[in-house]
Amino acid sequence: MSWRTIDRRTVPLDDLDPGLSAAVKEKIRSFFPRYPTRRAVLLPALHIAQDALGYISLRAMREIAELLEIPPSAVLDVVAFYTHFWTHPRGRKTIVLCRSLTCELMGGGRVREALEQRLGIGEHETTPDGQWSYMTEECLAACEHAPCLLIDEKLHKAVQVEDLDRILVDAENDRLDLPRSTLFDAPQET
Amino acid sequence: MPKIIIDGQTVECRSGIPVLQAALEAGLAVPHYCYHPGLSVVASCRLCLMEMKMRDPKTGQMDWAPKLFPSCQTPVRDGLEVRFCSDPVRDNQQHVMEYYLLNHPLDCPVCDKAGECYLQDYTEASGPATSRMVEDKTKNPKKDIGPHTLLYQDRCVLCSRCVRFCDEITGSGELAVVGRGSRCEIDVLPGQPLQNPLQGNVVDLCPVGALLDKDFLFKQRVWLLRSARSVSPADSRGQTIWIDYNEAGIHRIRPRYNEKVNEWWITDEARFGWKHVHRRDRLRQPRIRQGTALQPARWEELPALLRTWFSQPSPTVPNPIAAILSPMLTCEEAWLLAKFARSLAPQATLVLGHVPTVGQDQTYPKGFTIKAEKCPNRRGVETILQHLGGPTASFQEFLGQAVEGRFRAAYVTGGYPNAWVMDPIATALAKIPFLVVHDLFPSALDAVAAVQIPGSAWAEREGTFMNCDGLLQPFERALPPLEGVKADGQFFSELLGQPGLFRARTVRETMAAELPQFSEVFIPRDLPKHAH
Numbered sequence: 001m002s003w004r005t006i007d008r009r010t011v012p013l014d015d016l017d018p019g020l021s022a023a024v025k026e027k028i029r030s031f032f033p034r035y036p037t038r039r040a041v042l043l044p045a046l047h048i049a050q051d052a053l054g055y056i057s058l059r060a061m062r063e064i065a066e067l068l069e070i071p072p073s074a075v076l077d078v079v080a081f082y083t084h085f086w087t088h089p090r091g092r093k094t095i096v097l098c099r100s101l102t103c104e105l106m107g108g109g110r111v112r113e114a115l116e117q118r119l120g121i122g123e124h125e126t127t128p129d130g131q132w133s134y135m136t137e138e139c140l141a142a143c144e145h146a147p148c149l150l151i152d153e154k155l156h157k158a159v160q161v162e163d164l165d166r167i168l169v170d171a172e173n174d175r176l177d178l179p180r181s182t183l184f185d186a187p188q189e190t
Numbered sequence: 191m192p193k194i195i196i197d198g199q200t201v202e203c204r205s206g207i208p209v210l211q212a213a214l215e216a217g218l219a220v221p222h223y224c225y226h227p228g229l230s231v232v233a234s235c236r237l238c239l240m241e242m243k244m245r246d247p248k249t250g251q252m253d254w255a256p257k258l259f260p261s262c263q264t265p266v267r268d269g270l271e272v273r274f275c276s277d278p279v280r281d282n283q284q285h286v287m288e289y290y291l292l293n294h295p296l297d298c299p300v301c302d303k304a305g306e307c308y309l310q311d312y313t314e315a316s317g318p319a320t321s322r323m324v325e326d327k328t329k330n331p332k333k334d335i336g337p338h339t340l341l342y343q344d345r346c347v348l349c350s351r352c353v354r355f356c357d358e359i360t361g362s363g364e365l366a367v368v369g370r371g372s373r374c375e376i377d378v379l380p381g382q383p384l385q386n387p388l389q390g391n392v393v394d395l396c397p398v399g400a401l402l403d404k405d406f407l408f409k410q411r412v413w414l415l416r417s418a419r420s421v422s423p424a425d426s427r428g429q430t431i432w433i434d435y436n437e438a439g440i441h442r443i444r445p446r447y448n449e450k451v452n453e454w455w456i457t458d459e460a461r462f463g464w465k466h467v468h469r470r471d472r473l474r475q476p477r478i479r480q481g482t483a484l485q486p487a488r489w490e491e492l493p494a495l496l497r498t499w500f501s502q503p504s505p506t507v508p509n510p511i512a513a514i515l516s517p518m519l520t521c522e523e524a525w526l527l528a529k530f531a532r533s534l535a536p537q538a539t540l541v542l543g544h545v546p547t548v549g550q551d552q553t554y555p556k557g558f559t560i561k562a563e564k565c566p567n568r569r570g571v572e573t574i575l576q577h578l579g580g581p582t583a584s585f586q587e588f589l590g591q592a593v594e595g596r597f598r599a600a601y602v603t604g605g606y607p608n609a610w611v612m613d614p615i616a617t618a619l620a621k622i623p624f625l626v627v628h629d630l631f632p633s634a635l636d637a638v639a640a641v642q643i644p645g646s647a648w649a650e651r652e653g654t655f656m657n658c659d660g661l662l663q664p665f666e667r668a669l670p671p672l673e674g675v676k677a678d679g680q681f682f683s684e685l686l687g688q689p690g691l692f693r694a695r696t697v698r699e700t701m702a703a704e705l706p707q708f709s710e711v712f713i714p715r716d717l718p719k720h721a722h
Binding site: 007073 | 356
């Protein structure tokens, strides 16, 4: 066949790994009692897997499917639906930039260009030093602070091109002001 | 039965079906992609929208509701009034079709689906002739998603029929809709291909040319094919099929709707189980043993020779003649052969031939079953044997008796798509001095047969198969027998000395006089013309 065909039937071993550790699997299992069906644990399971691995590897998808007793493609279906989940390795920190209307009007486009130039990477890519990954998102739900960007889970508000240097060199640029809910990390016994 | 009004016409319909199904059954050409009566309803394609009369809350009068409703998701109820022939409905169809064509490549000349594609049909019927889109179309590479299937993502209209099929009918769920919004694609998880025993059906389900069968890829244009109504010999369930063929032979097999057996689906065994018909090593001429070798013979010599051997009584053995009726024979052929044997030797032993089985019956979530028994007509042959009475034996008993040298002459019919003559069979049959082998392919029996008769494959014959549940289903001939070969039924009727052409129907009528089971055949109803 002369045209380009992607082989989806076989996958090189390198593309599969890493898998989930026993502790991560146990954590996913501990969520089972909270939901009426195993399938419903899929989203928390994906969060747990991405927290552990940095992204959802193919082997992780298979292992989650096995744990939840659903077809592996159902896991891919959800992973691919949410841009939050990455299917390839990320850098140490991930910058998410808003590309929606309000941010664009307030100069988000210039910030994006400046950021891409500074990091030297395009969307969904990682800098050679493994420090940064970058992507855009439809809306960060913070239009009142446009243009805004996220570094991991920390929101940076009203970012202008001049602010980029300061933000990027700040070692604590991803530090959250609020601690994460304990409910997520330590599920309660029912 | 509820009565609904479609475009001013009162239509009586089955209760519990959607309006779309009722409209299709009434013969209306309502465009639709995602709706399939065998799958769950998602109402995502938006092509089948209709106008419906509802009570106006202000005036209290029944009037056309301002918005359109998906007819696939609206169940029929008595007195419901809907219309498809109206400007809002036609506008919607046009706009939806324009949307579907935004990114669809215009590669019909190289697309296998061209000619039976519902994107072509609906565009011709209701879509705009030109696209207003000036931007580049999305181009996606092809995806190899399984051993039999290729996915042309840029032709996909995302009706999700294939995904629902894998979730609901096979329960294996290999396919998924990946991505979101305009970036949606059908895909498998890499390394977990679409690979289940019913997977070929996704190609039939696809209303456009997105999912294609590698087996049929670039082989034929569909308008050059003719279709014969047939019954699959792949297993004992008697799945009804269309054989798509032309003068070059069979090109593909598609399911033929059958409410009692296979509904809209067929197994891959049935779909791809026709390759043996075109095998190069098929037997092509009758041969008679002269000395140590089989020498070509003329068909005309055979009846007299066989009659001589089968009618000679043996002084020592009570019933030295046997006829082995293969479960690959049609009921009519089995009947004729049994009658032939009994007409010459009233005590001839009739034997049901080798019944091939593979594994266990497999049942899928919605009840589709793949039978372990891989032959179409065991039940039919058994019915005939039971009716004729007299000496009968199972195939194993027959082999046991043959090893002891009980038989002087035997007529063995094969017709199996795969090799079936294993060592014990060959050893036992070697003990029979006058062995007639009527089969499709060369086998170990060539060394011991006194007469070798070339058989014809099921696609080259007509007749009926009785499935494992006793359902008698007729099928047509698609191809003529190979050059130099006589159809089995024709030869058997010549053996019996019947003049003229073999017609399965005529033979069946004769049989029905003795055996009432054969008086009625089951012919599944056709699908509505515009349903797919």
